[in-house]
Amino acid sequence: MPGRVEELDKLIARVFGGVLRELRKARNLSQERLAELAGCHRTNISFLERGLQGPTLYLMHQLARVLDVPLTELARRVEIRVAEELQAREQSD
Numbered sequence: 001m002p003g004r005v006e007e008l009d010k011l012i013a014r015v016f017g018g019v020l021r022e023l024r025k026a027r028n029l030s031q032e033r034l035a036e037l038a039g040c041h042r043t044n045i046s047f048l049e050r051g052l053q054g055p056t057l058y059l060m061h062q063l064a065r066v067l068d069v070p071l072t073e074l075a076r077r078v079e080i081r082v083a084e085e086l087q088a089r090e091q092s093d
Contacts, residue, residue, distance in 0.1 A: 011085060016051070018051075023069060024067065027068070
């Protein structure tokens with residue numbers, strides 16, 4: 001079971017990173033500017049976008065605020081994509 005949990009954690013972090021990158025680019029923000037507005041360091045944004053770390057709830061809230069998207073919408077986008085990827089994996093097994 002721990003292996004599946006770790007695998008799911010990595011998937012969520014990777015998917016969150018992709019959603020974050022899409023939203024940031026759609027708003028023509030650099031990683032540096034997004035970090036400045038969200039109150040974190042550019043490397044945090046880089047790590048998030050590459051799926052190397054997951055966000056805290058506080059940081060998700062700050063990012064959603066800066067990107068002008070409700071926190072629930074940000075979470076919903078991640079949830080939908082994670083579900084799609086899990087379903088695709090099940091179908092290919």
